[in-house]
Amino acid sequence: MPKRPVVGITLDSEEAGGYSKLPWYALRQNYCEAVSAAGGLPLALPHEPDLAESYLDGLDALVVTGGNFDVDPALFGAAERHETVRTKDRRTAFELAMTRGALARDMPVLGICGGQQLLNVVLGGTLIQHIPDSVPEALAHEQPNPRNEPGHMISIVTRTLLHRICNLPELAVNSAHHQAAESVGPGVVVNATAPDGVIEGIEHPGYRFCLGVEWHPEFHINAGDRRIFAAFVTAAANPRSASAG
Numbered sequence: 001m002p003k004r005p006v007v008g009i010t011l012d013s014e015e016a017g018g019y020s021k022l023p024w025y026a027l028r029q030n031y032c033e034a035v036s037a038a039g040g041l042p043l044a045l046p047h048e049p050d051l052a053e054s055y056l057d058g059l060d061a062l063v064v065t066g067g068n069f070d071v072d073p074a075l076f077g078a079a080e081r082h083e084t085v086r087t088k089d090r091r092t093a094f095e096l097a098m099t100r101g102a103l104a105r106d107m108p109v110l111g112i113c114g115g116q117q118l119l120n121v122v123l124g125g126t127l128i129q130h131i132p133d134s135v136p137e138a139l140a141h142e143q144p145n146p147r148n149e150p151g152h153m154i155s156i157v158t159r160t161l162l163h164r165i166c167n168l169p170e171l172a173v174n175s176a177h178h179q180a181a182e183s184v185g186p187g188v189v190v191n192a193t194a195p196d197g198v199i200e201g202i203e204h205p206g207y208r209f210c211l212g213v214e215w216h217p218e219f220h221i222n223a224g225d226r227r228i229f230a231a232f233v234t235a236a237a238n239p240r241s242a243s244a245g
Contacts, residue, residue, distance in 0.1 A: 012067030066113030116212030124185020166224030
């Protein structure tokens with residue numbers, strides 16, 4: 001049996017309360033299940049910024065997950081901080097180190113929701129700090145219905161990595177975010193948008209596989225979700241080949 005590529009998955013963290021009387025890590029099972037179903041070996045990553053390079057030595061690919069937090073606006077040069085912004089500084093420091101290190105090694109990176117936002121910042125972009133205050137007639141990007149159901153449509157840009165992977169012009173996606181990419185950095189391509197103009201996907205063709213999506217494909221609610229994880233794990237398993245034709 002071929003060796004499964006090892007896919008690191010970043011954890012969320014919570015303060016004491018709820019599950020534990022002490023601080024604890026959190027990760028929805030379907031992140032791991034989606035990686036496993038695509039042929040990868042999922043490995044959860046505790047927040048140890050000083051150990052980022054050691055973690056990367058043992059990985060073939062990186063998933064940067066979403067969570068109940070925001071990227072510190074100071075990291076993308078914002079002069080003000082919206083009142084809704086909630087940061088988790090140790091998590092962000094770890095994910096910055098992991099993402100920068102993975103890209104430096106040309107390791108496949110998949111950013112999901114908050115992970116896409118962090119990836120956009122790493123690549124030189126900025127973020128909308130609160131969509132309802134910044135986007136006229138914005139959709140409900142924090143959808144009221146369950147996350148395992150679609151919340152709105154997105155349009156996929158042709159001739160992008162995302163389009164080659166999904167082979168579809170649009171997808172019905174779930175939505176659980178109040179921030180989004182605002183501007184993108186040099187070389188970054190916007191590959192998907194919502195009907196209200198909010199950026200739903202980014203990629204950087206200068207890397208072997210560098211993809212961010214604002215929705216949660218680990219729920220497998222549309223035809224493209226499984227294809228995203230399949231292409232990502234294929235890239236991890238085949239370091240000298242492209243992930244999608």
